[in-house]
Amino acid sequence: MGEYKRPVVSVVGAGNVGEHVANLIAIKEIANVRMFDLARKEGDKVYEVVKGKALDIKQMAAAIDCDVEVEGFTVTPEGEGYESLEGSDIVVVTAGFPRRPGMSRDDLLSKNVGIIRTISERIAKYAPESIVIVVSNPVDVLTYAAYRITGFPKERVMGMAGVLDTARFKAFLSMELKVSVKNINAYVLGSHGDDMVPLLSVSNVGGEPLTKLISEERLKEIVERTKFGGGEIVSLMGTSAYHAPGASVVEMVDAILRDKKEILPCSVFLEGEAAEHYHVEDVCIGIPVKLGAHGVEEVIKLDFTEEEKKLWESSVRSVKSGIERIKELGLI
Ligand SMILES: NC(=O)C1=CN([C@@H]2O[C@H](COP(=O)(O)OP(=O)(O)OC[C@H]3O[C@@H](n4cnc5c(N)ncnc54)[C@H](O)[C@@H]3O)[C@@H](O)[C@H]2O)C=CC1
Numbered sequence: 001m002g003e004y005k006r007p008v009v010s011v012v013g014a015g016n017v018g019e020h021v022a023n024l025i026a027i028k029e030i031a032n033v034r035m036f037d038l039a040r041k042e043g044d045k046v047y048e049v050v051k052g053k054a055l056d057i058k059q060m061a062a063a064i065d066c067d068v069e070v071e072g073f074t075v076t077p078e079g080e081g082y083e084s085l086e087g088s089d090i091v092v093v094t095a096g097f098p099r100r101p102g103m104s105r106d107d108l109l110s111k112n113v114g115i116i117r118t119i120s121e122r123i124a125k126y127a128p129e130s131i132v133i134v135v136s137n138p139v140d141v142l143t144y145a146a147y148r149i150t151g152f153p154k155e156r157v158m159g160m161a162g163v164l165d166t167a168r169f170k171a172f173l174s175m176e177l178k179v180s181v182k183n184i185n186a187y188v189l190g191s192h193g194d195d196m197v198p199l200l201s202v203s204n205v206g207g208e209p210l211t212k213l214i215s216e217e218r219l220k221e222i223v224e225r226t227k228f229g230g231g232e233i234v235s236l237m238g239t240s241a242y243h244a245p246g247a248s249v250v251e252m253v254d255a256i257l258r259d260k261k262e263i264l265p266c267s268v269f270l271e272g273e274a275a276e277h278y279h280v281e282d283v284c285i286g287i288p289v290k291l292g293a294h295g296v297e298e299v300i301k302l303d304f305t306e307e308e309k310k311l312w313e314s315s316v317r318s319v320k321s322g323i324e325r326i327k328e329l330g331l332i
């Protein structure tokens with residue numbers, strides 16, 4: 001019997017988000033999955049949890065008649081055990097610490113950047129042709145770090161945030177208006193933090209502008225809830241969200257593997273005309289891009305209102321300050 005010729009998606013970090021990514025890819029049967037994580041030590045016992053999770057997902061897939069290969073690989077913090085990244089079409093990076101109540105995503109930077117450094121080096125070594133999707137927070141800064149450390153073309157490194165932030169905005173709007181999420185067209189751009197930019201000027205429901213359907217005051221409340229949507233879940237659960245983040249990653253994976261040319265907001269490195277259009281230099285930040293087999297195939301150039309411009313500028317400043325921090329510390 002031969003090998004399966006399905007695409008391969010590797011997921012580095014098989015915690016809450018990572019295992020949901022693996023689970024959804026298996027259910028959708030869009031790729032074989034390889035999961036990578038550290039061993040868990042309890043006293044003198046060592047658990048290879050990632051191998052157990054992979055087997056469990058493989059068996060779940062069998063229970064619902066889904067054909068997919070799922071394998072787990074134990075790695076070390078020093079970067080051993082990554083050989084099986086070889087042949088990956090996409091590598092999703094969810095390794096690192098999530099925030100706890102009272103923390104901001106930026107508080108994770110110093111701990112997570114070292115993890116991203118080691119993993120990016122291993123991706124460059126073992127999967128030099130892959131497309132990388134960074135999830136670990138603070139995602140825009142860590143996407144920038146992965147872009148610089150892998151040395152991959154900008155089309156092949158992206159961060160997941162805008163799909164999630166937009167999903168939250170759409171969920172709140174659908175709850176408010178009692179209308180299908182399918183009929184809501186909305187974008188949340190900029191940094192994945194308190195400075196994210198819900199783009200009201202291009203958001204509508206069945207073609208009708210939001211401002212016509214919801215009072216200014218109520219819309220402001222929904223926008224604020226969206227901006228702090230991650231924090232709302234952290235304060236309820238004591239750790240961060242994983243169902244919606246996992247699904248958002250898989251939306252991006254699906255767009256790439258099926259060459260859908262789907263326009264999705266992603267955190268990407270902007271250069272040339274796109275950088276000029278958005279008045280940015282040397283950052284990764286969330287904007288709508290066309291995702292297909294080659295990764296980021298086009299950057300969509302939207303025009304902002306004066307108010308959106310101000311929000312955008314503050315979003316850019318906040319990502320820049322994170323990037324400066326890791327540069328000053330010599331971490332990239
Ligand atoms: N961009 C976004 O929109 C979102 C980002 N996140 C971020 O994703 C990250 C993961 O979140 P969760 O899955 O909830 O956390 P988690 O703690 O459940 O999982 C993280 C996993 O990373 C593993 N890990 C840690 N260091 C590692 C290393 N050196 N090599 C390999 N694996 C390593 C851990 O063992 C753990 O299994 C966090 O940084 C979180 O803030 C979470 C949700 C949304």
Ligand SMILES: O=C([O-])CC(=O)C(=O)O
Nearest residue numbers: 099105137230231240241
């Ligand atoms: O809130 C967090 O820390 C995790 C995250 O980025 C999100 O769910 O938006």
